[in-house]
Amino acid sequence: MTEDPFVVHRSLLFTVAYEMLGSAADAEDVLQESWLRWAAVDHAQVRDPRAYLVRVVTRQALNRLRTLSRSREEYVGEWLPEPLLTSPDVAEDVELAESVSIAMLTVLETLGPTERAVFVLREVFDMSYGEIAEAVGKTAVAVRQIARRAREHVAARRPRVEVSRSEQQSVVERFLVALRTGQVQELMDVMSPDVVLIADGGGLVAAALEPVHGIELVAPLLARAHRVVSAFDTTAVWLNGAPAGRIEFDGEPSAVSVVVEVGRITRIYVVRNPRKLTRLDEPAELAR
Numbered sequence: 001m002t003e004d005p006f007v008v009h010r011s012l013l014f015t016v017a018y019e020m021l022g023s024a025a026d027a028e029d030v031l032q033e034s035w036l037r038w039a040a041v042d043h044a045q046v047r048d049p050r051a052y053l054v055r056v057v058t059r060q061a062l063n064r065l066r067t068l069s070r071s072r073e074e075y076v077g078e079w080l081p082e083p084l085l086t087s088p089d090v091a092e093d094v095e096l097a098e099s100v101s102i103a104m105l106t107v108l109e110t111l112g113p114t115e116r117a118v119f120v121l122r123e124v125f126d127m128s129y130g131e132i133a134e135a136v137g138k139t140a141v142a143v144r145q146i147a148r149r150a151r152e153h154v155a156a157r158r159p160r161v162e163v164s165r166s167e168q169q170s171v172v173e174r175f176l177v178a179l180r181t182g183q184v185q186e187l188m189d190v191m192s193p194d195v196v197l198i199a200d201g202g203g204l205v206a207a208a209l210e211p212v213h214g215i216e217l218v219a220p221l222l223a224r225a226h227r228v229v230s231a232f233d234t235t236a237v238w239l240n241g242a243p244a245g246r247i248e249f250d251g252e253p254s255a256v257s258v259v260v261e262v263g264r265i266t267r268i269y270v271v272r273n274p275r276k277l278t279r280l281d282e283p284a285e286l287a288r
């Protein structure tokens with residue numbers, strides 16, 4: 001028997017939903033809802049199952065995103081995307097790796113739901129304006145205009161400097177060593193003077209409620225981390241298609257992703273909310 005198209009394209013559908021929502025848990029819920037709708041249609045009448053399923057997932061993700069807007073406005077502290085453990089292979093697709101990076105997903109949070117959907121479908125999945133129009137319920141002309149605005153919005157906020165995978169790994173490894181030793185100078189050596197630290201505890205664990213700006217504040221704050229718990233460890237991992245770190249505070253995990261520019265860390269994203277750390281043990285399957 002021919003395998004069900006939903007199963008064949010599941011990794012793609014999950015990636016679409018995750019990039020629109022920034023949450024693996026919500027993306028899985030969207031896939032479940034989409035599966036129920038797929039199961040209810042006559043598959044023989046669907047000419048292009050892949051395009052049809054992407055439309056269904058997009059519509060369900062848009063519905064979910066709109067309902068989530070209020071809860072995210074009321075979120076305690078900074079809201080960061082849910083990190084995913086990924087294999088190094090994801091980094092081979094440079095565009096996919098960039099699109100699922102914590103930095104990019106954080107930028108996408110500043111878009112409205114429709115703008116985000118249009119940007120993701122156009123820039124990441126290279127869908128035509130006509131296909132996107134069907135998915136979001138707009139005209140192709142309107143979608144083209146939305147895509148342009150979203151592209152300009154993202155371009156003004158995304159990190160502009162590209163670094164090689166080896167450079168990113170080297171900087172991350174130095175950073176993790178400095179965290180383990182708690183040496184302020186070692187941390188300062190690997191960070192940019194205008195580094196920004198953004199932490200997400202969701203009100204459930206200790207975390208800075210607002211971004212911390214500047215090396216003079218960030219370095220001492222990080223240096224104290226290993227002294228406030230009885231057991232502290234760091235491990236290099238791949239998160240969202242890039243070298244990153246997993247930190248254990250008394251056995252409780254946190255995820256750390258960084259942006260590297262010209263050999264130094266300019267942004268540090270720390271996810272401590274335990275509800276967002278359920279995907280750190282098994283690599284997620286992402287696809288375009």
